[in-house]
Amino acid sequence: MDDLTRQGLAALAEADAVERLWRRDRTLWPGLGDLDALGWLEYPAAGLGRLDGLLNLHDSARQRGISHAVLLGMGGSSLAAAVFASLYEPATGIRFRVLDSTVPDQVAAVEAELTPRRTLFLTASKSGTTTEVWSLLEHYRNWLERAGIESPLSHFAAISDPGSPLVEFAAAQGMATYLPGDPRVGGRYSAFTPFGLIAPAMLGQDLRSLSAAGEVGRRACGAGAELAANPGARLAALLAGQTRGGRDKLTLLLSPRLARLGLWIEQLVAESLGKNGRGIVPVCGEPLLAEQHYGPDRFFCYLRLEGDQNEATDPLAERLEGSGFALQRRGVPNVGAIPGEMFVWMFAVALAGALLEMNPFDQPDVQAAKDKTANLLAGLAEGRELAALPAGDFGQWVNRLQKGGYAALLSYYPETADYDRAVAGLAGEIGRLGIAVTSAYGPRYLHSTGQLHKGGPRNGSFLFLAPARPPLEPPVADSQYGLGTLAHAQAGGDLARLAELDLNVAGIDLGGDPVAGLNGLASQLAGSDRPPGN
Incomplete structure (x- = not known):
């Protein structure tokens, strides 16, 4: 354990933070007031009494001949479900996937996999007001109607907190069922509520075994044990100790099967610990680099799944440790242990917030x-057209990259393997300049790292990769706009806000072949060793 992490552990002990967290002591954090946000400490055990609704929905779907369940949700209402969906295969014939995009080609790619009469849509929103969820609900209601489904809303179920507008709509319009969330559990802490458990439930997995695995992590973080043996405390000491020591880039090294877990951790850390002009920047999915390209702003956490393809990450972790970087190894013995790891991260982030x-x-x-x-x-309702995204100069954007900062590549294009590889190529070229690089798809990131971008350390540079103009498309239901127009407006609104904060922002239209466009940007940097600005 390095000195900064050791100091973080000592600070936890001095604050009696673990015991106070288990006592639900709200004075651990500034600004919490009377908000009851600590219900997640009771899970997974508290969720055992809520499993019947999930199991009944699965059984009903099987009886109806449902072959695909599609979760329509954003951020904390979908990321845990996406983790579980990436780990488990269908056990009873129902396939499950998450749709957290309004980019038209992405939506069309999902539709190509579906048969209307055999599809169940799961609308997930804690507040019941999420714009993307409502737009996707209306889009797919129309899609089912066009397919001749007489009662399209019987092909929908709702997951939301009691009393929300989505709950009222579900009851009034005849959705198949409603699964209640827990108002005492925030979205990014909701992995063991129906928002997360819906995925293994629809896949026919054993929810009690999954909950028991989560309880292993919960018990390991219990009060009374020595802090150095408490995995949540050790991880919190890394997060807070390094950040208090001036290192703000938590770089995740992940076994390949843990990629979706990384996205869940990214949101948990970014939304929880990126605000007030400071905090932690989680770097997830960045291409692996030679150790000399990592700057002094970095610290590392290696989540290693036993038996996975770790041939690249194992030696890199050893070299990073040998080079003096702070690196905490978190071994995951098997896929079944991941729910416990998720609780450890929630516990650690809450503790780190107290120290920070x-x-x-x-x-x-x-x-x-x-x-x-x-x-x-x-403005559309008033007859105004959406303006084109401001065109930026990639070279100027690169020249304005800050030493010790980070670059965020924000894509409003369909998520494909070819596009992912091209983004990784561009990220690798930027990374070789000594800059930490994050990459994300819009509008998903708005509900994940968007808080960090606008409220965290003022050292981010943001490259919006998006069509300059919205597509020509019919509006959804009675609204003035379609899904692509919504995505375009979200990109424009986010870009405008970041520009107002005087951050390094540029918009790039990648043209008709986005992969070729990305490769062209990467080629402009290939072989470059230009130092970033200060």
Whole structure:
């Protein structure tokens, strides 16, 4: 254990933080007040009494001949489900996938896999007001109607907190069922509520075994044990100790099968610990680099799944440790242990928030970009067209990269293997300049790292990779816009807000062949060793 992490562990002991967290002591964090945000500490055990609704939905779907269940949700309402969906195969014939995009080609790719009469849509939103969820609900209601389904809303189920607009709609319009969330559990802490468990439930997995695995992590983080033996405390000491020591880039090294777990951790850390102009920048999915390309702003966590293809990450981890980087290894013995690891991360992030003196249960900087998007969409009702995204100069954007900062590649294109490889190529070229690189798809990232971008350290540079103009498309239901127009407005609203914060921002239209466009950007940097700006 390095000195900064050791100091973090000592600070936890001095604050009696573990015991106070288990006592639900709200004074651990500033600004929590009377908000009851600690219900997640009771899970997975508290969720055992809520399993019947999930199991009944699965059994009903099987009886109806459902072959595909599609979760329509964003951020904390879908990322845990996506983790579980990446780990388990269908056991009873129902396939499950998450759709957290409004990019038209991405939506069309999902539709190509579906048969209307054999599809169940799961609308997931804690607040019941998520714009993307409502737009996708209306889109797929129309899709089912066009396919001749007489009662399209019987092909929908809702997951939301009690009393939300989505719950009221589900009851009034005849959705198949409603699964209640727990208002005491925030979205990014909801892995063991129906928002997360819906995936293994629809896949026919044993929910009690999964919950028992989560309980292993919960018990390991219990009060009374020596801090050095508490995995949540050790991880919190890494997160807070390194950040307090001036290192703000948590770089995740992941076994390949844990890629989706990395996206869940990314949101948990970014939304919880990126605010008030400071915090932790999680770097997830970055191409592996030679150790000399990692700067002094980095610290590492290696999540290693036993038996996975770790041939590249194992030697890199050893070299990083040999080079003096702080690196914590978190061994995962098998896929069944991942629920326990998820609890450890939630516990650690809550503790780290206490040491960093920030509230890990709010997201105060998200609303500004939402307001800008809403204003753009409201203009459509008044007959105004959406403006094109401002065109940026890639070379100038690169020249403005900050030493010790990070670059965020934000894509509003369909998520494909070829596109992922091309983004990784561009990220690798930027990384060789000594800059940490994150990459994400919009609008997903708005509900994940968007809080960090606008509320965290002011050292980010943001490259919007998106068509300059919205597509020509019919509106969804009674609205003034379609899904592609919504995505375009969200990109424009977010770009405008980041520009208002005087951050390094550029928009790039990749043209008709986005992969070729990305490769062209990467080729401009190939072989470059230009130092970033200060």
